[in-house]
Every structure is written in C-alpha cells, then in structure tokens.
Amino acid sequence: QVQLVESGGGLVQAGGSLRLSCRASGQTFSHYAMNWFRQAPGKEREFVAAISKNGANTNYAASVKGRFTISRLDAANIVYLQMNGLKAEDTAVYYCAAATVYSDFLRGTSHMVYWGKGTLVTVSS
Secondary structure: OEEEEEEOOEEEEOOOOEEEEEEEEEOOHHHOEEEEEEEOOOOOOEEEEEEOOOOOOEEEOOOOOOOEEEEEEHHHOEEEEEEOOOOHHHOEEEEEEEEOOHHHHHHOHHHOOEEOOOEEEEEEO
C-alpha cells in the first residue's frame, strides 16, 4: 500500500505560479512512476504530467507543456508539480497518482494503482 497526500493548492491570479507537492508513505516510493492528473468541474479527470521511476523521463499534456514541470525527490518520498504561467483553464482539483509502469499514463486513469485525495487549484482571471 502507498498513501499519497497532496498539498500546495490555492487561489492564484492568472500568470502566477504554484508548486504542488505529493508526499508518499508506505511502500518504496522509487518503485513507482508518478503522475499528476486534474479534474475541472463538470469534466473528466485528465492527465497532466508523468515522471519515470528514476526521474530520467518526463511527459506532459500538450496544454501544460512548457509551463509545468514535474520532479521527484526520492529521499523525501515527494513528487512536485511546478506550475508557472497559470491560466483560468488550469483551475481544477489536482491529483497525484502512482503507477507501476511509466507508460501507464498513456492507458488512462484506470492504470494508476494509488491515488491521493487531491488539492484544489483556482486561477482567477
């Protein structure tokens, strides 16, 4: 079992920045590829970013590429999502998720094995 707890959400003006954190506990953190998803009101949960088990590979949704950066600090069991140049359309609940295979983000939410409860990001225009 892995428990994931997100933090760092809040209200920010358009163009601003936030850094989300996801702290893991339980099984060995480095055994999992880590992902961020988000869900806006009335919409389906969508992929945002992924990072491989060793941190060497990352992938981003087209809508956030160049603005968001995913990173991990295995010594502290934390994965981060640095969000710059925020837009109103980035408003959503952001979820951290663990996967056993890095490419599982291509297969959708059903292939994530553990989820956090989410943190709300609100971007005012």
